[in-house]
Amino acid sequence: MTYKLGIIGTNWITKQFVEAANESGQYELTAIYSRRESTGQKFGQDFNVDAVYTDLETFYNSGIDVVYIASPNSVHFEQVKTAIVHDIHVIVEKSAFSNPNEYAQIMQLLAEHKNVRLFEAARHIQQPNFKIIEEQVAKMPKISGATFVYEKYSSRFDEYLAGNEPNVLSRQFSAGALTDLGIYPIYAIIKLFGKPQASHYFATPLRNGADGRGIAILRYQDFDVTVEFGKGSNSHLNSEILGLRDTLVIGDIAEVLDITYYDADKVAHELSQAPATNPMISEAELFADMMTNKTETKTAYETLLTLSQTVNQVLFDLRQDAGIVFPADK
Numbered sequence: 001m002t003y004k005l006g007i008i009g010t011n012w013i014t015k016q017f018v019e020a021a022n023e024s025g026q027y028e029l030t031a032i033y034s035r036r037e038s039t040g041q042k043f044g045q046d047f048n049v050d051a052v053y054t055d056l057e058t059f060y061n062s063g064i065d066v067v068y069i070a071s072p073n074s075v076h077f078e079q080v081k082t083a084i085v086h087d088i089h090v091i092v093e094k095s096a097f098s099n100p101n102e103y104a105q106i107m108q109l110l111a112e113h114k115n116v117r118l119f120e121a122a123r124h125i126q127q128p129n130f131k132i133i134e135e136q137v138a139k140m141p142k143i144s145g146a147t148f149v150y151e152k153y154s155s156r157f158d159e160y161l162a163g164n165e166p167n168v169l170s171r172q173f174s175a176g177a178l179t180d181l182g183i184y185p186i187y188a189i190i191k192l193f194g195k196p197q198a199s200h201y202f203a204t205p206l207r208n209g210a211d212g213r214g215i216a217i218l219r220y221q222d223f224d225v226t227v228e229f230g231k232g233s234n235s236h237l238n239s240e241i242l243g244l245r246d247t248l249v250i251g252d253i254a255e256v257l258d259i260t261y262y263d264a265d266k267v268a269h270e271l272s273q274a275p276a277t278n279p280m281i282s283e284a285e286l287f288a289d290m291m292t293n294k295t296e297t298k299t300a301y302e303t304l305l306t307l308s309q310t311v312n313q314v315l316f317d318l319r320q321d322a323g324i325v326f327p328a329d330k
């Protein structure tokens, strides 16, 4: 089946997703939503699509089967809600929703629209290299602790330093280091180890109250996981999962690259495969499969949705701990 795809948000990540969707052979871009006709037309040129809508209702009534949403985090909720009401499947970029209250409302709507599938686009956990990490962790005799690092100077940080407030560094848009970058390691950690028993967040605020970087600690029954992330500097540290004498080292947790297992004799085993040229292909294929084979994939889909909801709750708990309030929380 080929799904008629509509997109919201016309930045580079949407282009990458449409390219992945095309490569999967299971989607066809048929509609573009943009706040401005000219921006939508410019985006559509690369894909020979000129069906541009500036009104959300008209866009959702244009016959699309699935929408990919890559707008600022704070506007996801209304755009997803409207899609579900129109019985359109949703692929929404991370972070899917601002808080658990929004997520609970979405779950209620999903219960009323049972044919609709909702996916959070956490591309990294769907990549073959992430499965390799999961398999290796399952084989390790004991987990003693872990440290995950994802700290990258944002292309928008210069703008912030110049006195502006870009969306991705603003609480107004439910953004900041935690929801923008911290979510990658936190998704990975929760996928690997489940929901933490407790969590703490030591955030370094920007002048506007958003978190520019921070250190989170997730507590599990037998071990703690430290997570370090930020948008105003570059870290070259690896992430690592500690066993007893053995260690699993991950060079880049967001791109899921450079995975090395050091065995009890400290012998290095390179585990990672060469990544796909487009890191969004695996998720595009998985989501198409889950929309097509609803019965066969019911359990896997529900597990994925629960994971997304758990991540949302943990991000909220961390923000609460650090005293970071989004306007969407009120």
Ligand SMILES: NC(=O)c1ccc[n+]([C@@H]2O[C@H](COP(=O)([O-])OP(=O)(O)OC[C@H]3O[C@@H](n4cnc5c(N)ncnc54)[C@H](OP(=O)(O)O)[C@@H]3O)[C@@H](O)[C@H]2O)c1
Pocket: 008, 009, 010, 011, 012, 013, 033, 034, 035, 036, 039, 040, 069, 070, 071, 072, 073, 075, 093, 094, 095, 121, 123, 167, 168, 179, 180
């Ligand atoms: N998976 C990944 O690798 C990845 C990478 C980057 C970003 N993301 C996620 O993708 C989403 C978008 O991130 P981004 O950095 O591209 O955000 P952005 O540049 O702030 O906005 C993305 C698009 O949303 C629309 N938009 C901008 N401001 C808006 C506003 N005030 N109200 C409504 N729409 C607005 C714009 O499209 P129009 O002008 O056409 O309306 C814009 O192109 C976020 O959820 C982010 O976390 C994911």
